[in-house]
Amino acid sequence: MTRKHYRIGVMFSTTGSYSVVARSILNGALLAFQEVNACSSDVELEPVVVNPSGELPRYRSLSLELLGSGIRQVVGCYTSSSRKEVIPCFEKFDGLLWYPSHYEGFESSDNVIYTGAAPNQHVLPLVDYLASRVGLRAFCVGSNYIWAWENNRIFREALIAHGGTVLAERYLSVGDIEVDQVIEAIIDQRPDFVFNNLIGTSAYAFFRAFRAACRARGIDQAAEIPVASCTLSEPELPEIGLDAVDGHLSSSVYFSSLNSPENAAFIEAYAQSFPDGPVSSADAESSYIAVKLLAAALSQAGTDDARKVRAAVADRRLRAPQGEVRIDRQTFHAWLTPRIGRSAANGQFEVLLESREPIAPDPYLVQSSPRFASAMRSPLLKVVQS
Structure with missing residues (x-):
């Protein structure tokens, strides 16, 4: 089987005042990339990792660089201010941002998939x-x-x-x-x-x-x-x-600390891949979920076109470390526990x-x-x- 190759942007501030959490989020995403590429999926994902260093202008410039290079899917951002900074870029160039952090809500964009918790x-x-x-x-x-x-x-x-x-x-x-x-x-x-x-x-x-x-x-x-x-x-x-x-x-x-087979497997794989830490977190699990859902949507859509991938992820379910997760068709936020x-x-x-x-x-x-x-x-x- 010929696997379709997709370059995926990954944008987290692994230096700066909130770098500890951001490194954990990055690790969660990278683990999912490893697992997707190791399985018999018909897609192969290449992470293109960038570091805005917690500086808002760099979030925008790096988003434009990623989108300008032909990348249409980006997993990224931790803070709401950074998300707000880049959404206009994704809307202008029709990319899709997979946002893996809990947030304050009161937002809707056709160019964002939200896998973190709503209020x-x-x-x-x-x-x-x-x-x-x-x-x-x-x-x-x-x-x-x-x-x-x-x-x-x-x-x-x-x-x-x-x-x-x-x-x-x-x-x-x-x-x-x-x-x-x-x-x-x-x-x-x-x-x-x-x-x-x-x-x-x-x-x-x-x-x-x-x-x-x-x-x-x-x-x-x-x-x-x-x-x-x-x-x-x-x-x-x-x-x-x-x-x-x-x-x-x-x-x-x-x-x-959740006691489930899915979480035990996640924790073991995470520890083996990133023995120097930082340890896993809710946001790391959320970025892991985002990449897994993205891979499945790319496989179904057969393209990385933002609109087709968005349609493919609607109602998609995943047995995640936290339990069952699915993307709500109406809001494109996740059902979470x-x-x-x-x-x-x-x-x-x-x-x-x-x-x-x-x-x-x-x-x-x-x-x-x-x-x-x-x-x-x-x-x-x-x-x-x-």
């Missing part, structure tokens, strides 16, 4: 958990760009629907590690929990300094003022450090709750408006362990 798959389950089990008074912190702005807005509306309140919001520039003033404000307000949307080095500095500041005041931070995130993942835990790594809550669709985890000293997450089944994506929250969260939705998650 109803990570923000709303976290609000449900916190409001029912932790408290109703929140302090929000985040990196100063659209991801944190929108996530905090959705979070605030959902928490208010539960009868809660947001005491304050504070933002730091991406990469800013001067966190002491924010921490003093948090301790002064004594919220029930902190909702964290800081990313990369800013987040790691915050976790360390917040734990140290609480310890100095005799506060058991993990028990009395826990930090909850929709971003924190396994490769980032070593960056926080042993003194502050445990007790943090994370809302995600994947944790590497929400989970709540708590970080442990061993660098893993204990899964506390999880959905009984994959949840339909609702990027515009038209079916799950946070304004009516308590009235509209039955409990989303089942208890795994307390």
